[in-house]
Amino acid sequence: MLSYRHSFHAGNHADVLKHIVQSLIIESLKQKDKAFVYHDTHSGAGRYDLSDERAEKTGEYKEGIGLIWECDDAPEAIKPYLDTIRALNQGNKLRYYPGSPKVGRSLLREQDRAIFTELHPSDFPLLLQEFRGDRQVKMYKEDGYARLKASLPPKERRGVVLIDPPYELKHEYQDVVDAIDESVKRWATGTYAIWYPVVYRKNIDLITKGLEKLGIRKILQIELGVAEDSEERGMTASGMIVINPPWTLEAQMKEILPWLQSKIASETGHQFVQWVVPE
Numbered sequence: 001m002l003s004y005r006h007s008f009h010a011g012n013h014a015d016v017l018k019h020i021v022q023s024l025i026i027e028s029l030k031q032k033d034k035a036f037v038y039h040d041t042h043s044g045a046g047r048y049d050l051s052d053e054r055a056e057k058t059g060e061y062k063e064g065i066g067l068i069w070e071c072d073d074a075p076e077a078i079k080p081y082l083d084t085i086r087a088l089n090q091g092n093k094l095r096y097y098p099g100s101p102k103v104g105r106s107l108l109r110e111q112d113r114a115i116f117t118e119l120h121p122s123d124f125p126l127l128l129q130e131f132r133g134d135r136q137v138k139m140y141k142e143d144g145y146a147r148l149k150a151s152l153p154p155k156e157r158r159g160v161v162l163i164d165p166p167y168e169l170k171h172e173y174q175d176v177v178d179a180i181d182e183s184v185k186r187w188a189t190g191t192y193a194i195w196y197p198v199v200y201r202k203n204i205d206l207i208t209k210g211l212e213k214l215g216i217r218k219i220l221q222i223e224l225g226v227a228e229d230s231e232e233r234g235m236t237a238s239g240m241i242v243i244n245p246p247w248t249l250e251a252q253m254k255e256i257l258p259w260l261q262s263k264i265a266s267e268t269g270h271q272f273v274q275w276v277v278p279e
């Protein structure tokens with residue numbers, strides 16, 4: 001359909017959770033000198049102007065990154081993520097928010113590389129503009145899952161794949177499971193981070209139960225909710241499902257989530273870290 005535009009939602013509570021988990025995984029990979037790849041299957045525009053009429057129309061960033069980017073009591077582990085936001089805004093008023101490609105690229109070292117794919121005809125030119133001339137980045141205007149299949153296993157044999165489709169269509173939940181099934185067969189040791197929105201809880205159950213059936217070990221689920229589950233349309237929570245997570249991630253998120261909930265989530269919100277499939 002390609003109707004989804006992330007510019008309406010950039011910097012909201014779901015982005016904050018997604019990009020914190022993303023940055024923690026990348027920082028963990030940097031503990032070893034050996035190069036790694038960061039692969040982003042649904043990249044979007046790269047950066048978002050929060051003064052844009054689309055961002056201002058929803059104002060979602062005000063209840064997300066707007067609440068925490070200047071906090072002086074943030075857990076130490078999320079400092080690399082927050083530093084990315086501050087660097088993009090040059091220490092001034094919050095105007096720009098990085099998409100996952102920008103967050104990922106800002107954390108890479110000279111020996112690492114990135115692969116970005118985006119199909120949207122309006123977002124891909126913006127992605128090109130953001131990273132044009134960057135020799136550590138390859139960009140493709142093609143289906144994210146097709147490029148992922150063609151790119152695995154990576155030559156480095158180390159890295160992380162971020163999968164965060166718009167979930168415009170119901171089959172996209174199953175598409176994620178199918179993509180993981182194919183990818184793990186090609187690259188069993190890679191880390192795969194799947195973002196999901198909780199609009200209808202049954203769709204998230206479809207992903208978790210589908211992944212369980214694949215016979216894969218080490219699947220960690222991280223979720224932050226701002227409201228109770230509802231049958232009415234609207235995102236009440238979001239989460240990350242991480243396959244082959246860094247060994248530090250569970251403990252880090254158990255420290256970070258209560259802080260995040262206190263800053264972002266309402267009294268009816270929730271947070272948890274749990275194993276879908278243990279080691």
